[in-house]
Amino acid sequence: MENSIPMVDLHGQYLRIKPDIDAAMQQVVDSGAFIGGPAVSTFAAHLSDYLGGCPVVTCANGTDALQIALMALGLHPGDEVIVPAFTYVASAEVIALLGLTPVLVDVDPATFNLTAATVAPAISPRTRAIIPVHLFGQCCDMEPLLRLAAEYSLHVIEDNAQAIGAQYTFGDGHTAFSGTMGTIGCTSFFPSKNLGCYGDGGALFAPDAQLAERIRMIANHGQRVKYHHDIIGCNSRLDALQAAILDVKLRHLDEYSEARQRAAHYYTEHLHNIDGLVCPAELSQSTHVYHQYTLRVLDGRRDALKAHLAAHGIPSMVYYPLPLHHQEAFRTISRIGGDLSVATACADSVLSLPMHTELTPAIQDTVIDAVIQFFKQH
Numbered sequence: 001m002e003n004s005i006p007m008v009d010l011h012g013q014y015l016r017i018k019p020d021i022d023a024a025m026q027q028v029v030d031s032g033a034f035i036g037g038p039a040v041s042t043f044a045a046h047l048s049d050y051l052g053g054c055p056v057v058t059c060a061n062g063t064d065a066l067q068i069a070l071m072a073l074g075l076h077p078g079d080e081v082i083v084p085a086f087t088y089v090a091s092a093e094v095i096a097l098l099g100l101t102p103v104l105v106d107v108d109p110a111t112f113n114l115t116a117a118t119v120a121p122a123i124s125p126r127t128r129a130i131i132p133v134h135l136f137g138q139c140c141d142m143e144p145l146l147r148l149a150a151e152y153s154l155h156v157i158e159d160n161a162q163a164i165g166a167q168y169t170f171g172d173g174h175t176a177f178s179g180t181m182g183t184i185g186c187t188s189f190f191p192s193k194n195l196g197c198y199g200d201g202g203a204l205f206a207p208d209a210q211l212a213e214r215i216r217m218i219a220n221h222g223q224r225v226k227y228h229h230d231i232i233g234c235n236s237r238l239d240a241l242q243a244a245i246l247d248v249k250l251r252h253l254d255e256y257s258e259a260r261q262r263a264a265h266y267y268t269e270h271l272h273n274i275d276g277l278v279c280p281a282e283l284s285q286s287t288h289v290y291h292q293y294t295l296r297v298l299d300g301r302r303d304a305l306k307a308h309l310a311a312h313g314i315p316s317m318v319y320y321p322l323p324l325h326h327q328e329a330f331r332t333i334s335r336i337g338g339d340l341s342v343a344t345a346c347a348d349s350v351l352s353l354p355m356h357t358e359l360t361p362a363i364q365d366t367v368i369d370a371v372i373q374f375f376k377q378h
């Protein structure tokens, strides 16, 4: 291979903040407090400040966050939860795990996100909650969705694993961070996420302080007082080393989002004119923090483009190759909430290009040239 371009560059990112990260980790090791302790509470407080004061409960990973959110809402087996058919499996897996029924709905082709229009026809008398997934880093169009949820008294659990730091603007001009608009927001600190640690981690955001307290109990074996278990919970905790790393990286989150946005706009500037290629759309109501830069490749040429890039040493990824209604595990346990043809078409056409905070125009030019060359030849 002439080039070796990574999909993500966690090492390059580390090198730029190495002294701060190393010192933070050493401090945890010296303290001997590896589970809980000041590193975890300090990070949770700083993240809450970042989110404009929304209470934050940390946990072990993003999938746990979603499961704990559903557990906190007191749902019953057979209750229905609406989720997009085009998403990472975790968004829907936890629904089934708790004996609830995932109801799969379609997404908007421009944003890859569910909308009030795709959700409304799927609402039944058993529907209790909606899980909007802010896929690839852009908020779902939340205002119409929140209005619909209020009308039917549905909980809204935002899957914010890919969009931390994105901001949504409501019609009256006020803005809110992704993950703080619904009943509960869930996020993941998996290393490659926009705010990633060096292992597993996750968190829940709950604007309602009482609900936040219930979430805190559930994540800690259902106890408020040690060895006194009031509700059935689970064991899900962020460890102190990860919290210390996240506390350093949180200070850089806005700068990381800007680097991703700059890189995304550079791609779009050079690729938007290509026939048969659709660059990511930006909603006027939401910022886009570009967890992924995801193209749609039309006319069945996605896999050929992917192969062409690979032959030039350029990685690309298909997030996600199968929609949930085509997954064996979901075949019998989910309900189809409407026409899912857009979700199917997205799975067949999406391709994500290298996207991370260390991209330079020089690296991107190599990617862009290879994409342009493909469309000249095909």
Ligand SMILES: *Cc1c(COP(=O)(O)O)cnc(C)c1O
Pocket: 061, 062, 063, 064, 087, 088, 090, 091, 133, 159, 161, 162, 187, 188, 189, 190, 200, 201, 202
């Ligand atoms: C990463 C991710 C999750 C799960 O997070 P983990 O920390 O890996 O458990 C959930 N939903 C979406 C959309 C994700 O991208």
